[in-house]
Amino acid sequence: MDQLAAFGQTVLNGLLQGGVYAAAAVGLSLIFGVSGILNAAHGELVMLGAFTTYWLFKLHGVDPLLTLPISFVLLFGLGYLLQFLVLNRTLGAPLLVSLLVTFGMSLVMVNTALRVWSADYRMMAVPYFDRSVYVGPLIVPLSRLTAFVIGLAMVGGLYWLLQRTELGRMIRATAQDWEMASLMGVNPRFVYAVTFGLGAATTGVAGSLVAFYTPVEPNMGLTYTLFAFSVVVLGGMGYIPGVVWGGFALGIAQAMTETYVEAGLSLLVAFFLLYLILRFMPAGIMGKGRVE
Amino acid sequence: MLEVEAIHVGYGPLQVLWGVSVGVKEGEVVSVIGPNGAGKTTLIKTIVGLLRPRAPDGGRITFRGRRLDRLAPEEIVRQGIAVVPEGARVFPEMSVLDNLRMGALVPRARGRRAQTLAEVFALFPRLEERAGQPARTLSGGERQMLAVGRALMACPALLLLDEPSLGLQPTLVKAIMETIRRINERGITVLLIEQNVHFSLPMSHRAYVLEHGRIVLEGPGAELLRDPHVRVSYLGI
Ligand SMILES: Nc1ncnc2c1ncn2[C@@H]1O[C@H](COP(=O)(O)OP(=O)(O)OP(=O)(O)O)[C@@H](O)[C@H]1O
Ligand SMILES: [Mg+2]
Numbered sequence: 001m002d003q004l005a006a007f008g009q010t011v012l013n014g015l016l017q018g019g020v021y022a023a024a025a026v027g028l029s030l031i032f033g034v035s036g037i038l039n040a041a042h043g044e045l046v047m048l049g050a051f052t053t054y055w056l057f058k059l060h061g062v063d064p065l066l067t068l069p070i071s072f073v074l075l076f077g078l079g080y081l082l083q084f085l086v087l088n089r090t091l092g093a094p095l096l097v098s099l100l101v102t103f104g105m106s107l108v109m110v111n112t113a114l115r116v117w118s119a120d121y122r123m124m125a126v127p128y129f130d131r132s133v134y135v136g137p138l139i140v141p142l143s144r145l146t147a148f149v150i151g152l153a154m155v156g157g158l159y160w161l162l163q164r165t166e167l168g169r170m171i172r173a174t175a176q177d178w179e180m181a182s183l184m185g186v187n188p189r190f191v192y193a194v195t196f197g198l199g200a201a202t203t204g205v206a207g208s209l210v211a212f213y214t215p216v217e218p219n220m221g222l223t224y225t226l227f228a229f230s231v232v233v234l235g236g237m238g239y240i241p242g243v244v245w246g247g248f249a250l251g252i253a254q255a256m257t258e259t260y261v262e263a264g265l266s267l268l269v270a271f272f273l274l275y276l277i278l279r280f281m282p283a284g285i286m287g288k289g290r291v292e
Numbered sequence: 293m294l295e296v297e298a299i300h301v302g303y304g305p306l307q308v309l310w311g312v313s314v315g316v317k318e319g320e321v322v323s324v325i326g327p328n329g330a331g332k333t334t335l336i337k338t339i340v341g342l343l344r345p346r347a348p349d350g351g352r353i354t355f356r357g358r359r360l361d362r363l364a365p366e367e368i369v370r371q372g373i374a375v376v377p378e379g380a381r382v383f384p385e386m387s388v389l390d391n392l393r394m395g396a397l398v399p400r401a402r403g404r405r406a407q408t409l410a411e412v413f414a415l416f417p418r419l420e421e422r423a424g425q426p427a428r429t430l431s432g433g434e435r436q437m438l439a440v441g442r443a444l445m446a447c448p449a450l451l452l453l454d455e456p457s458l459g460l461q462p463t464l465v466k467a468i469m470e471t472i473r474r475i476n477e478r479g480i481t482v483l484l485i486e487q488n489v490h491f492s493l494p495m496s497h498r499a500y501v502l503e504h505g506r507i508v509l510e511g512p513g514a515e516l517l518r519d520p521h522v523r524v525s526y527l528g529i
Contacts, residue, residue, distance in 0.1 A: 184366075
């Protein structure tokens with residue numbers, strides 16, 4: 001019975017983490033699917049979102065939940081500007097060019113963060129997040145549950161926006177045939193900027209959610225770039241709903257490894273899953289690999 | 293209404309159009325015929341801004357007195373021009389309905405969207421039956437209908453069509469030509485690229501023959517149909 005409970009707890013931990021992974025990865029998938037840009041600075045957007053929440057809470061006492069919209073707006077603006085001023089110049093260039101440019105951006109972001117905030121690990125202490133919900137033998141920390149629910153809701157919201165709104169139609173049309181989209185009156189450069197803005201905003205919010213239950217530090221980005229990349233490959237590059245399955249797969253695989261093998265292998269697990277998928281199912285678990 | 297004046301256009305070092313001039317007056321159906329590789333698609337792409345005339349002295353394009361050849365495609369279509377491109381180019385992963393909605397994005401069409409949609413469905417009942425389906429699941433003929441419907445959703449003053457009958461069976465070619473004639477009767481000016489000259493020339497007020505990137509003949513459609521060169525080259529008579 002104890003073993004069963006431990007197993008259940010492990011799966012639950014993986015699911016909770018997986019929901020946040022989905023939220024942290026969806027922007028990477030969106031941006032790749034629409035603009036064909038592989039954003040090497042993706043994890044740094046997680047880091048910036050996490051710091052936004054941390055500092056707003058620490059310095060101004062803003063409730064962490066209320067920092068989420070702020071994180072969204074700030075990162076949207078940053079993403080929009082980066083695409084509009086910098087990345088739009090790489091349109092039509094090989095994938096490697098945007099990869100190099102975004103890698104440069106990640107270096108600037110990390111080093112600025114190190115300079116301004118130092119390399120310290122910082123953890124928020126939010127009284128109401130210390131509580132847990134108990135379901136039979138299972139423990140559900142409130143901070144993780146909140147992050148999970150909001151993270152998945154955000155992925156759902158993004159999907160809804162893409163499928164049901166006029167902006168969403170403009171984005172999907174541009175992803176499928178940007179020339180034709182421009183002949184419908186759409187300015188593709190604007191769409192690419194909004195797309196990067198949305199991708200950065202959701203990623204920033206995911207970072208804010210991460211800050212609910214993990215320490216924040218300037219170098220945290222790289223692991224999230226790798227996690228997000230694994231999740232997106234698992235779910236199918238550019239296929240938005242795929243990040244949910246990819247996130248769960250990575251979260252559960254990491255939790256299992258932690259419980260039954262050894263803690264501290266989460267990066268290795270991500271690499272291993274990435275290898276398996278690329279080797280055997282290059283279109284992702286669901287067999288879809290494009291924006292729909 | 294549309295004046296294309298002596299444009300020179302190419303791809304990199306390859307020049308395709310050599311001083312091509314084409315004019316379309318309000319209310320007309322004008323067609324352009326020519327063999328494969330003559331530059332017909334290149335002409336359409338240049339009008340809508342996907343290609344630029346050679347600078348400098350690459351010629352000019354005006355629409356209702358306004359210069360188009362320096363505007364971006366999205367600005368050109370906002371002037372009231374819609375296009376049915378070669379191969380339809382519907383958005384494959386979007387539903388038929390969403391494809392049609394995309395057509396009505398331009399400001400002039402937005403307010404009238406529901407009404408235009410009803411008109412398009414009346415013109416192509418098949419599209420209404422398929423409204424929820426992804427466009428990639430449509431047959432070739434249905435895709436052409438969708439591309440025409442999508443262009444009509446923009447409430448254009450000028451409609452450009454690049455071989456809308458490509459790959460369709462003869463009865464469908466006839467139907468689509470008939471549809472174009474009806475569209476024109478509703479007051480939409482038409483510039484039509486069409487290889488099926490015995491369908492397209494009779495309904496064209498005027499027509500141009502484009503060969504090797506140059507206009508070699510022009511005249512009223514019915515007259516060109518009797519021209520010996522046209523009969524030999526395009527009707528195989
Ligand atoms: N993107 C391109 N790059 C280089 N050359 C091109 C390109 N597109 C077309 N061409 C060349 O330009 C010439 C004219 O092409 P275009 O597509 O305008 O012909 P067309 O008259 O529409 O022919 P068709 O009846 O086959 O559609 C052709 O020789 C073609 O090979
Ligand atoms: Mg052509």
